[in-house]
Amino acid sequence: MQYPEPIARLIDSYTKLPGIGIKSATRLAIHTMEMAEQDVTGFAQALISVKRDLHFCSICGNFTETDPCAICADPDRDQSTIIVVEEVKDLMAIENAGEYRGLYHVLHGVLSPLNGKGPDDINIDTLVKRLQSHDEIEEIIVATNANAEGEATAMYLSRLLKPAGIRVSRLATGLSVGSDIDYADQITLIKAVEGRTLL
Amino acid sequence: MQYPEPIARLIDSYTKLPGIGIKSATRLAIHTMEMAEQDVTGFAQALISVKRDLHFCSICGNFTETDPCAICADPDRDQSTIIVVEEVKDLMAIENAGEYRGLYHVLHGVLSPLNGKGPDDINIDTLVKRLQSHDEIEEIIVATNANAEGEATAMYLSRLLKPAGIRVSRLATGLSVGSDIDYADQITLIKAVEGRTLL
Numbered sequence: 001m002q003y004p005e006p007i008a009r010l011i012d013s014y015t016k017l018p019g020i021g022i023k024s025a026t027r028l029a030i031h032t033m034e035m036a037e038q039d040v041t042g043f044a045q046a047l048i049s050v051k052r053d054l055h056f057c058s059i060c061g062n063f064t065e066t067d068p069c070a071i072c073a074d075p076d077r078d079q080s081t082i083i084v085v086e087e088v089k090d091l092m093a094i095e096n097a098g099e100y101r102g103l104y105h106v107l108h109g110v111l112s113p114l115n116g117k118g119p120d121d122i123n124i125d126t127l128v129k130r131l132q133s134h135d136e137i138e139e140i141i142v143a144t145n146a147n148a149e150g151e152a153t154a155m156y157l158s159r160l161l162k163p164a165g166i167r168v169s170r171l172a173t174g175l176s177v178g179s180d181i182d183y184a185d186q187i188t189l190i191k192a193v194e195g196r197t198l199l
Numbered sequence: 200m201q202y203p204e205p206i207a208r209l210i211d212s213y214t215k216l217p218g219i220g221i222k223s224a225t226r227l228a229i230h231t232m233e234m235a236e237q238d239v240t241g242f243a244q245a246l247i248s249v250k251r252d253l254h255f256c257s258i259c260g261n262f263t264e265t266d267p268c269a270i271c272a273d274p275d276r277d278q279s280t281i282i283v284v285e286e287v288k289d290l291m292a293i294e295n296a297g298e299y300r301g302l303y304h305v306l307h308g309v310l311s312p313l314n315g316k317g318p319d320d321i322n323i324d325t326l327v328k329r330l331q332s333h334d335e336i337e338e339i340i341v342a343t344n345a346n347a348e349g350e351a352t353a354m355y356l357s358r359l360l361k362p363a364g365i366r367v368s369r370l371a372t373g374l375s376v377g378s379d380i381d382y383a384d385q386i387t388l389i390k391a392v393e394g395r396t397l398l
Contacts (some may be wrong), residue, residue, distance in 0.1 A: 004264045006248040013242035017232050030288045031217050033249050040250045043212035044243040049205040050232050052240045065203045088228045
């Protein structure tokens, strides 16, 4: 059917979100019309606010209201270790796990020659400058995704930074905790055998 | 982790949508931050607009910018038949099927004694007035959901309207088109046998 213009526009906006097709978007748009006025207004204000009030931390590239971000500004965090991630969502995933107490660096991308993305296109130069001006940094943990591009980026960083005497490590690949061996894919199994740890 | 306030607010707003939990909401919020400014602004404006610019059609209860709505105002539609639905989304589903050319009436709810919803709480009185003032209406097709409350509402409407000489019908229950008999639930199968049609 021809939806009234305001509904059509909202459906269109919802379909721009990841994983939401035209059917879900229509359902969400209709639900929105039936929501309380203040919830919808709050939603709209929250959308505007994330674009207006959030910026990249000039040190690590995290999203933040203040500069530097709360993590970089926290003197209680371990200043000797930096986890390098591709995107802010990866930083958030590691923070949510709640164990790591060091710092971060967000590349905002990954090396991808096929897509024309080289070292100058991602946030590597700021990482190098950060290492040059902070002697206390001892280890870089590369937490790029466990795929070809993530591996390539990890290798590049390793070759770039190791000569400067910095320890560069990579997240372990292997079985997910709680998973069944017969459900693991072949490459993960091979990596898990290669990376076996002594008991 | 402690998300910056603007992100936390947006995550909270996303979780108010149906079928979106805290994990999906976080993913959507982070994606939103990375969207183009104009897309986010457009999204916010579309949200405001559906609440500000859309109203209920005073005749049928559909969402509309104009009053009466485009369907009620269309003289080419069959004025003798009204499909009664629970919610606007049901009207939209039938419109999207593209075959029906009559009118609609949206109850905005369903009879539900357990939840304290009686005939006065849903849009039944306007339907009765509509029938009183429009002699050309011959048939009411009750398209409430195929569950206990939907059935009860259909029965109520049938008893209310039949004495006035109006034909009241109900959508057929049976197998979904394209479905396998061995996957159908028992009650649907019983209904499908009861409602069998002669070849």
